[in-house]
Amino acid sequence: MQTIENTTPKSIQEVWGKRPLIISGPCSAETEAQVVETATRLAKTGKVDLLRAGIWKPRTRPGSFEGIGTKGLPWLQQAKKITGIPTAVEVATAKQVEDALHFDVDVLWIGARTTVNPFSVQEVADALRGVKVPVLIKNPINPDLELWTGAVERVAKAGIEQIGLIHRGFSSYGNTEYRNAPMWHLAIEMKRRNPELLIINDPSHICGRRDILLEVAQRAIDLDYDGLMIETHIDPDNAWSDAKQQITPEQLVEMLEAIVWRK
Numbered sequence: 143m144q145t146i147e148n149t150t151p152k153s154i155q156e157v158w159g160k161r162p163l164i165i166s167g168p169c170s171a172e173t174e175a176q177v178v179e180t181a182t183r184l185a186k187t188g189k190v191d192l193l194r195a196g197i198w199k200p201r202t203r204p205g206s207f208e209g210i211g212t213k214g215l216p217w218l219q220q221a222k223k224i225t226g227i228p229t230a231v232e233v234a235t236a237k238q239v240e241d242a243l244h245f246d247v248d249v250l251w252i253g254a255r256t257t258v259n260p261f262s263v264q265e266v267a268d269a270l271r272g273v274k275v276p277v278l279i280k281n282p283i284n285p286d287l288e289l290w291t292g293a294v295e296r297v298a299k300a301g302i303e304q305i306g307l308i309h310r311g312f313s314s315y316g317n318t319e320y321r322n323a324p325m326w327h328l329a330i331e332m333k334r335r336n337p338e339l340l341i342i343n344d345p346s347h348i349c350g351r352r353d354i355l356l357e358v359a360q361r362a363i364d365l366d367y368d369g370l371m372i373e374t375h376i377d378p379d380n381a382w383s384d385a386k387q388q389i390t391p392e393q394l395v396e397m398l399e400a401i402v403w404r405k
């Protein structure tokens with residue numbers, strides 16, 4: 143595995159606000175080698191601003207991989223040291239916020255299953271009081287803009303100034319084309335109400351499968367989104383979570399090159 147030596151990590155302030163903001167990395171951190179190799183291959187593309195990896199995974203049903211936990215955080219630190227790319231992790235509890243910050247995670251995000259629960263969002267927000275860290279807030283799994291807005295308000299009231307929205311689609315019953323229907327009008331309305339917030343599209347969780355990622359990403363760019371969050375894995379078919387929707391870092395480059403960007 144080739145490494146990129148002596149890279150000075152970029153500060154998050156150099157990256158935040160860059161347009162388009164490209165966030166990528168595995169659904170879940172699985173092993174140190176997987177995190178470091180993913181990060182290294184992403185860094186070689188020169189197109190990724192922020193490395194994502196799930197450390198604690200809120201799975202809908204028990205029995206599947208629920209995240210490697212705190213022991214994965216030094217792997218992200220190592221990936222950042224090698225590649226210079228700042229990191230982002232999902233948090234759902236005060237302890238997770240504390241641990242992520244202790245290991246220098248640069249951006250925290252609140253997941254769709256957490257945004258639905260005001261007690262959990264408040265717990266995260268309280269743990270963020272007095273901390274300067276950008277926070278991304280995914281839409282709730284159900285199409286409720288008030289819950290999404292409530293989460294933004296709780297985080298803002300805790301003093302967080304850099305807040306972004308992530309549109310990851312909305313769940314519904316039965317088999318549908320998308321894993322989570324985009325319902326674009328809802329995200330657009332949320333952006334209309336909060337023009338000062340970044341809005342990032344997450345084609346991976348909208349699509350649930352790789353073959354339609356490009357068309358969803360293109361739609362988001364056509365709608366003037368500020369960036370994309372796309373899951374990448376060194377061996378997507380054997381990923382421990384969300385295997386069907388992940389792509390390799392090299393496929394990410396192909397996809398980003400296929401997108402027609404706004405001037």
Ligand code: PEP
Nearest residue numbers: 169196253254255310347
């Ligand atoms: C994820 O980003 O891997 C994740 C669990 O996403 P969501 O909260 O959108 O389901």
Ligand code: MN
Nearest residue numbers: 169373383384
């Ligand atoms: Mn995922």
